[in-house]
Amino acid sequence: MNLAHSKRERIAVIGDGSLAFVVANIINYTLPEAEIIVIGRHWEKLELFSFAKECYITDNIPEDLTFDHGFECCGGDGTGPAINDLIRYIRPQGTILMMGVSEYKVNINTRDALEKGLLLVGSSRSGRIDFENAIQMMEVKKFANRLKNILYIEEPVREIKDIHRVFATDLNTAFKTVFKWEV
Numbered sequence: 001m002n003l004a005h006s007k008r009e010r011i012a013v014i015g016d017g018s019l020a021f022v023v024a025n026i027i028n029y030t031l032p033e034a035e036i037i038v039i040g041r042h043w044e045k046l047e048l049f050s051f052a053k054e055c056y057i058t059d060n061i062p063e064d065l066t067f068d069h070g071f072e073c074c075g076g077d078g079t080g081p082a083i084n085d086l087i088r089y090i091r092p093q094g095t096i097l098m099m100g101v102s103e104y105k106v107n108i109n110t111r112d113a114l115e116k117g118l119l120l121v122g123s124s125r126s127g128r129i130d131f132e133n134a135i136q137m138m139e140v141k142k143f144a145n146r147l148k149n150i151l152y153i154e155e156p157v158r159e160i161k162d163i164h165r166v167f168a169t170d171l172n173t174a175f176k177t178v179f180k181w182e183v
Contacts, residue, residue, distance in 0.1 A: 007068045008034050012089070014058075014082040015073030016040025016049075018175050019099060021150050023071050024049055029137055037067055039085065041078075045174055048149050058085065065089045075100030083108050087118065095119040150175035156182040 011034050013024045024036055028051050035053035039061060040046050046055040056062070058081070070086035072079065079102035086096045087109050096118060113120065137143045152173045154166050157180070170177040 010035045010037060010053075010067040012037040012039060012067040012070040012086060013073055014039040014070065014086055015075075015078070015100065016042050016045035017073065017075075018150050019075070020071075020073035021045075021048060021175070022147065023073050023099065024052060025143065025146055026137065027071075029140070029143055037065070039082075042174075051146075058082075061085065061089065066091050067094070069094050070096045072096060072098045072100050075102055077102070077104060079104070080106040080108065083120075087112050087116070090116065090118065092116040093118070095121060098122045152177045154179040156180040158182045 008031055011027050011031065013020050013027070013036065015023075016038065020038065020040065024038055027034060027036055036049075036051065037054045037056070038046060038049045038052045039056045039058055041058055043057065046057075049055055056065070066089060068091055070090050072082045072086060074082040079098075079100050082100065083096065083098060083106065090096065093116070098120060099122075108120075138147075152169065152175070154169050154177050155162070157163055157166055166177060166179050
């Protein structure tokens with residue numbers, strides 16, 4: 001957000017997976033006065049964003065929605081539509097941070113991005129300072145406890161049948177499965 005203008009009253013996160021949940025929590029931690037808007041595809045996942053001011057399903061975004069900056073956290077085939085939704089609703093001079101990874105070429109509405117004077121930035125999410133900041137945030141109990149909402153703790157893996165069990169569980173969980181190798 002160092003490249004973005006200083007108006008940070010309303011921040012949008014598009015995506016409802018693990019990355020979006022972590023990013024929205026980081027925004028909530030670093031900009032506690034900002035209103036967070038989350039846009040996703042699944043109500044059951046959006047319900048976990050209880051700290052967000054507003055949540056919307058991608059097919060039902062209000063026409064009058066506006067925000068100062070946006071974070072694309074979808075990846076895959078959702079990347080293009082997500083970036084274009086951010087371009088559509090962001091206020092002029094806003095910044096869009098693209099964080100989702102797509103295997104596909106992405107078409108974006110450059111006309112509106114240019115007319116609004118938007119800054120589009122890609123992020124690898126893996127700089128040293130990011131990890132140092134993450135450790136500092138994880139030391140805050142409220143922050144760490146909220147992240148537990150996206151983790152499913154599975155029994156340890158001790159033999160081959162346990163591996164099958166863990167991967168079957170992972171296919172049926174919405175976010176991340178954590179297990180310990182005891183082989």
